[in-house]
Structures are given as C-alpha cells and as structure tokens.
Amino acid sequence: MSYSHLNQPLVVANVHNLVMDILANIISFNEIMDKLNGWYYPFMNHLNSDLIYSQAVVAFFSSTQAVVGDTYPENVIWDHDKTQRFINMLSCYRNDIENERNAFTYQESQNKIRLHGYVNNMITHYSRLLFIRIDLKYAQETSHLVSLEDFYCHMNKLRELIGKTKGCFEHLQGNAWALEQGGISGGLHCHLLLMYDGSKRQNDWHIAKEVGEKWKAITGGLGEYYSYHDPKRKQKYKQYGKLGIGMIHRDNPQEVENAVASALYLTKPNKNEQQLKLWLPNMRTFGHGVYRTSKRRGLPPISK
Template identity: 35%
Template sequence: MNSQQKYLNPSRVLINIEQFVERTIASRYAWREFHDELIDLLFDLHAIFDFELQYSAYVEAMLELIWQNNIACKIDIDQLKALSFKQVQQGFDRFKRSRDKEINDFCRLESRNRERLRDYLDDLLGHYSKLLFVRVDLAYLKGKQHKVNVWQFQQDVRELLGFIQDGDRCFRDLEGYAWALEQGEEKGFHCHLLLIYNGSTRQKDYYLADQTIQRWQEITEGNGYGFNCNTPEHKSQFRKMDSLGIGMIHRDNDREVQNAIQACSYLVNPEKSNQQLRVKLLRMHTFGTGSYKRNYRRYRGIPSLNA
C-alpha cells in the first residue's frame, strides 16, 4: 500500500473521478498530463474500492478500466500507458447512457421525496397552532474527511437519528424531523437536517440548533462540524425579503407557513444532481422523515438508512 493512501479522502476521490471521466468524454484531444492523471486516479480508486458498495456510473467506467488492465490483482501501468486517448474515451462513452439514466432517476426520486416532505409538513402544520422549525447542515471538517467513508457516514447519521427518536436532551418536545444525505465537492459527505418542535413548549431555535451541532461533534469524535441556519444574522437576511421559513411558524399566518414549506423543500431538490451520493450501501436511503400520526402527540419511527 502506498504510504499516502491512508490519507485519501474517499469522497474527494470519487468526485475527482467523475469530473475526469466527464472531461475525457467532452474533450477532442488528450491534455498533456492525461495518462498521469488517469493512472493516479485508478490507483486511488483501487485503494478505496469496496465490493459491498454501489458506485455511480462514471466511477463504474473507471472500475472497468481497472479490471481490463489488471494482472494478478495489480494494475498494469505499462498497459495503461499504451492505451490511446481515443480508446479510453470510447470506453468511458459507453457509460454515458447509464449516467444520463442515473441523473433522470435522481431527479424523479427527489421530486417524489419533495412531495412526500410537503405532505408531511402539511399534516404537522395543520395539527399544531405553532411549530418551531430548526435547520442545521452537518458535515466533516475538511482536514478530517479522509477518515470518513460511506460506512462511517451512515453509522454517524444512524446514531444521530437514534438520539432524535429517543427525544434525548435537545430533541425533547420534537414533533417531526426530516433528513437528506448528500455528497459535495467541498463538504464531502454531509447531512441536511430539519427539526420541528412543539412551539408551545420550545423556543430558542438558535440554541436548539447549536445543541444539535454539538451532539454531532460528539458522535463524530470531533471530526464533524455544523452550520446553524437559525442564527439571528442568517434569519435576518430572509426576514428582510419576507421569505423567512424557519424559527417560530404560526399556523394562522399563511406567509409563514408557505415560507416554511419553501425553505424545507431545499432538503430535496431535483436540481442538485451534483450533490447526489456517488457511492451507497445496498438499499441505502438518502432521505427520510419521522412518522406522523394524527392520534398521537408523540411518535416513534425507525431511524434506519436502509430498507
């Protein structure tokens, strides 16, 4: 194993591969460092590859190159260097249809999830006179992302959802929640989290968001961080535009209700295909909500990321 491999950022490697494949397909000619970049990325992918995981279409394109140029479980560098740019490009181009289908499937799923979230919010807003909406974005420090693969990400989110379901500490008086998992170029693996509290028993949305971030930092053993959407400064930007949809939301205020639904819809956005996971566990879910039951003030769902 290369001495630097243990410092590879799994999320960054997969995004670099995706961008490389896209650039190769779109280019008319090879650039000067094409073969060096190709070989480096193939070795990086070989180092992080896991047979138990599912990869995106363009990562699969690179995996095919590994299998085709592999001798005794080792990548044949000379064989790779002998490949022309056109040969590599044609190999990648065979995956373009799968990539297009992948994006279309993502957009359809996000649209269905958005409708599901809006129905969920309609139920809650129609049942409580006021609700406290709290939004946080949870990710990993850039210098710690090399420690986080999709297995660790799932484990951390599962632990967080377990605390949410138990109504532990800052999650007391919680009436609903929703989460969405993404993977970005800068943030790596991250989670958008919406928490909805009974507005008759909970205020101080900034404090609750801050406590949630602290819980995430505990779960990730200091490797995680969070963005608090409920700071006075952040909310004031939207209040000036009359579009504030977090904080205290009153059922009899149509503007507040519509703003809340609009703000929460960001969790599932068909236009954010560049934020989809490039690697998943089998049957892994990337979005979920709590379960709403009209007959009960409290609920308990199953905090699972898998079917």
C-alpha cells in the same frame, strides 16, 4: 502531486467527476492523463465489492480494466495510448449514466412530494412550530479519516437519538433528513430539518447549537455543522420576506410558505451533482418522520 489525503468517498467522488467531465468534453487530454495517473491507484486500493457505486464510477472501473487488464494497479502508467483507449471506452456507458441521472431526478421529485405533504400536515396540526435547519458534515482537514461506513454509523446514532426525543430533541414533533455528497469536495453531509412544538421550545439558535454539538460528539470530534440560525443571517432573510426558519405560525401565510420552501431544499431534483457516488446496499438517502402516529394528539384513532 500527493493523493494520500484521499479517502474512500473523496477518491470515488473525484473519479465520478472525471468521467462526467470527459463525457461533457470540458477537460483537456493532458489533464485526463494526469488525473488517471493520480487517482487510478487510490481508487483501486479503496475498491470495495460490498458497496454500490454510481454508473459513472462503474464506467471508470470497467473502462480502465478493459485497457490495463490484470496489471497490478501500482504498476500502471497512463500514457497517451492508454488514456485515449480509456476515453474511447467511456462512450459505451453514456446511456447508463444518463438513465441513472434521470432516475435520481425522478426519485428526488417523489421525495419532494412526500416531504411537502408531511410538512403541510405538521403545520396544519400545530398552531406554531419551531423550525430548525442545520447541515451536518465533517471538518475538511479530517474528512479523509471518514469512510462511508463511518458516515452511515454516525447517521444511525443520530436517528436513534432523534427517535428518543430527549435532551436537545425534547418536544421534537417532526423531522426530515437528506444525505448528500459534495460535487467538488466529495464531502459527505446531511441536511437536517427539525420541527419542535412551538409552545414548548422557543430559542432556535440555542437548539441548533445543541444539535450541532451533539453531532460533533457522535462523530468523535470529526464532525462540524453549519447552522442557519445566526441572527444576522435570519435578519437578512426576514428583510426580503424569505425567512422560513425559527417560529412558524400556522395563521401566518407568508411564514408557512417560507417554511415549506426552506424544508423542500432537502429534495431539489436538479441537485444531481450532490447525489451520493457510493452507498451501502439498502442505504436510504432521504427520510422523514411519521405524521399519523398514536402519540400525536388530536388525530382520529388509527384503525387496525
């Protein structure tokens, strides 16, 4: 089996998932041995001491090193004995992995509270807001060309453009974003929420397309996007009374409820499998705009 397509985030995600499967006892011994022989060398080849890894990945590294010692990664063959010793070693890290999972769930619950308050303030302040929901990611066939550092750089460029509120971000009044990594594919992606002044902007499908095309430009053509604003998709949600994107009116309780629910998808505490498996020091994985600013009309002056 060829693993040449595995880049830094993908191989780390595979290693993370392997450890979780072993601890959950849902993978056969032979499959573990096969994956060790496929993923150990690429993982060691991509290892970067400047990055922070999930506890499952740390457990993988520590356990494999305890077994193979100073042997060069390209010379390691995972036979029955080495694989069994590796599995036995992993149990030592079970508590660390569980503690990290609990910490992630708690942090997501705090993010949810913050986002809920922010979105409610925005809806209360404006008579109508145009809600845009879009997922920014990378094309599957070229995702192996994207490193975590690339993703971080692309997101910084995007946030800079959002802050300037020009072009496709003109009349933008609020935003929120969450960085995640696919549980199976390991793909890095961003869930993005944009809230525009509904008296200035109306065409949500067109704006979502503009933002998506801007992301593709930022990534040099490596990026792609998923828009929730396809008319057929919106109509389906509308039929069930669940449409929470597009024009949201403050005096329509159902629209407001749906919009809040759509926004809070960015912070679901039970999405453990979507958490990043590696990150840069001080790298934020969630954020939203500031409600109380001197530029927002109708608010009392901010005391100094």
